[in-house]
Amino acid sequence: MLKIGPLSFQSRLLLGTGKYPDFSTQKQAVEQSATEILTFSVRRMNIFEKNQPNLLEELNTEKYSLLPNTAGAKTAEEAVQTARLARSSGLCDMIKVEIIGCQKTLLPDPVETLRASEMLLEEGFIVLPYTSDDVVLARRLEELGCHAIMPGASPIGSGQGIINPLNLQWIIEQTSIPVIVDAGIGSPSDAALAMELGADGVLLNTAVSGAKDPVKMAIAMKKAIEAGRLGYEAGRIPKKTYATPSSPTEGLISG
DSSP states (O other), rough: EEEEEEEEEEEEEEEEEOSSSSSHHHHHHHHHTOSSSEEEEEEGSSTTTTSOHHHHHHTTTTEEEEEEEEEBBBBBHHHHHHHHHHHHTTTTTTEEBBBSSSSOOOOOOOOHHHHHHHHHHTTOOEEEEEEOOOOOHHHHHHHHTTEEEEEEEETTOOOOOOOHHHHHHHHHHOOSSSSSEESOSSSHHHHHHHHTTTSEEESSHEEEEEESSSHHHHHHHHHHHHHHHHHHHHOOOOOOSSOOSOOOTTTOOOO
């Protein structure tokens, strides 16, 4: 079970709601993924325009938890303002802090992320900061009191998968709060690897919404995350330089 602050979830897949080819595909993918947490950009969602198609209006709020993010914010103050807007709209007290520091790479700004997280924690939000795979920053955010850490596997939307598994493993090993791998996941194997490393969950969007068949990919990601988690809990065999026979050699007929 995935626990984020006071909240508990059966699914370890967090799904984004942007960039789908059409509203129907988006809705089907969400349903088939079995996710319980949906994330979206507050600044890009028509939360006040009832004449516009809005996935949120179609959701059973008892089934899904909403994770609005602060995408578009460039400073801590802008991120806090966006979070307050989401809260005032009655969406959720949970917020993903996303402050981009480089427009070419879309890597997060570590200084502003740290500042925003501290400010939002003081206001009682459930805070999940999106970061690079910075081991020290992850520790600092946990010390602040963040409820989860969301390190990127690779640049947002790149589909490159996990570029630096060692850093992710270090973050997971030193962190007592949930680690949710976010950004850059491209295939089910990427998601499974994140879980095999010991991640508590995976957040993805483009890997599903940009697939040739988003609905099938949503199902694939669901199963990959489940398989990866089971593999982690089961404990893989150690890697060896040489072969080891899988059948016993005692009692073989010789002659």
